[in-house]
Amino acid sequence: MNSSYTFPVGIPSLWADPEQFTIPSACLKNWLLNTGSLTERLQSQCQSFHLTLLGQRQSEITLEEFQRVRNPQQQLNPQEWQVREVLLWGDNQPWVFARSIIPQKLCESDFVNLNTKPLGQLIFNDKRFKRLPFELTTMCSSKAFLSQLHISSEMNLWGRRSAFSFEGLKMTVSEVFLPHSPAYKEMKIDNHE
Template identity: 80%
Template sequence: MSSSYTFPVGISSQWADPNHLTIPNPCLKDWLLDTDSLTEKLQSACTSFHLTLLGQRQAPITLEEFQQVCSTQQQLNLKEWQVREVILWGDNQPWVFARSIIPQRLCENDFMNLNTQPLGQLIFNDKRFKRMPFEVTNMSASKAFLAQLHISSEMHLWGRRSAFTFDDLKMTVSEVFLPSSPVYREMK
């Protein structure tokens, strides 16, 4: 497990409504569209689970990411957002790369000192968070994306993203299932 990751990594992909993509098998569909905590689902699929925090700070976000979290007439101001990127590991294999766009107000209050605590543990234990519908992607991961995560693979990767509302705030969580993830076991 190398700690020389480059932050931010980012996710360069097109996202779509799940009904507009053909998801090739039921197991993959279940992983992509399960509305429960992904962290808990991953933990139940392995004997050892941990999270590597790649970084969390104010960092550039894409216009598309901003459109996912902004309110009407809001201007892009990077000081209002933090980017958090992590790798979720199961049995010492990198299973998921996650990128979250979090309002600064949440980082200063409810999400202070997250460090290596999974974001999902907070979101799914707090009824104030409401999940919006999923979007999914089937991405041909670029060599640059995989190299930043120290992964070598030619396979297409699946991912999911959803926004969460919290009072008048919105945040997004995007998750890309990496090649060693249990998502792909039935597809190999």
């Protein structure tokens, strides 16, 4: 765990169906709605890639997050979930903040000793994981969120979230594209014209 970051950070934003949003560039839309492995795509965009584990442990999850991972009749019990938060870096720039809500049962079986391994490497190489439809978010005032990650910017950020079903269990993976992410490449060009 990286002690220079506060854990958990959380994602202080509301999520909705992609149709509810006007995404400002085709490049960003492609990054938000691409169903392949984000980890592999990021790796293809840089010379050096690494992951910083901000933390992973049993922790409170929001009621809204619980609605995405619960099974019928399941009660909100923090012991049944682990929160995992990471930063994904490309060429020494933080590109993506990811927050996952993982069933404790998975942490004790398929995800033992995950540490700094990207979650995507396990999910996308295992046919038992089925991705459910995306939800998106946009953070108009991201300054407080970014300051927790030691990033200074007031840029509007975009994120995506999807639940994965796995043998009767569900987990969520939420990803926020940070200011230096290649997802915003077109928008930076547009801003300088």
